[in-house]
Amino acid sequence: SRVFSAFVKAYANLQMFDEAIDIFWEMERLGLDADAHTYVVVVQALHRIEDLEGVEKFLNKLLSSETRNPRVFYMNFIEGLCVNQMAGIAYLLLQPLRLANVLVDISD
Incomplete structure (x- = not known):
């Protein structure tokens, strides 16, 4: 899945969003897992x-899929959205997570 993720990121960097x-x-169809950053890249591509x-x-x-470690995944995904000026989308994603009691941040 790292190779596929690398291709997604490379195509997005070349502004070839449809290809990304x-x-x-195709990764999803093959059952390959993507990292949180790849999900951010796909949201960016769809947005672009x-x-x-x-x-x-x-x-x-x-939201309907199961991730291996939802807390870490969603923290990384939401952070990536915010860093890439997509805080509005991050906020929309956070709402159903809160309703589902998915803990995405722990205060020290």
């Missing part, structure tokens, strides 16, 4: 091609 998204969906319906579909799929 296609490779991500102004596919807001795609963003919504993508986030709904993400």
